[in-house]
Amino acid sequence: MNKTGYSPVDYMYREAVEEAISRKQYGRIFYFDENELLESADGIVIKMEENTSGWYLQLDNGLHIKLHRIITLFGRPGPAYDEYDAYSIRCGECSAEQ
Numbered sequence: 001m002n003k004t005g006y007s008p009v010d011y012m013y014r015e016a017v018e019e020a021i022s023r024k025q026y027g028r029i030f031y032f033d034e035n036e037l038l039e040s041a042d043g044i045v046i047k048m049e050e051n052t053s054g055w056y057l058q059l060d061n062g063l064h065i066k067l068h069r070i071i072t073l074f075g076r077p078g079p080a081y082d083e084y085d086a087y088s089i090r091c092g093e094c095s096a097e098q
Contacts, residue, residue, distance in 0.1 A: 009055055009068050009079050016076060017048045017057060017067065027074035029057075031065050032084075041065065045073075 020027075026044050033039045043059035048067070050056075055067035070078030 013067060013070075013073075013079050014048065014055065016073060017045060020045050020074060021048065025074055029059075029065060029073050029078075030071040030084075031078070032069040032071065032080055038071070038084075 019025075024044055026042070028040055028042050029045075030038065030040045041059060041061070041063050043061045043063065045057050046060050047058040048055060049058070053066075057065045057067060057070075059065070068079045071080045071084045072078055
């Protein structure tokens with residue numbers, strides 16, 4: 001998968017975002033940024049929209065996050081959770097070899 005490109009997102013994740021928007025839920029989102037670094041942001045998701053490069057969330061602080069790069073949304077696993085989990089296991093394996 002091209003991490004900087006777009007990956008389709010299961011509808012259940014879009015439903016979770018829509019629920020958070022309707023409840024005006026405040027919380028923390030962990031995600032991979034454009035450089036594949038782990039980032040987090042606190043805020044309220046005010047909008048979700050799709051364009052040619054995929055689905056994006058907009059937070060009340062103006063930040064835009066690619067939906068398919070979200071690890072957790074307010075404590076719930078997101079589309080990139082499995083990738084993050086595999087990454088953390090690989091890092092542990094590297095440490096064990098040294």
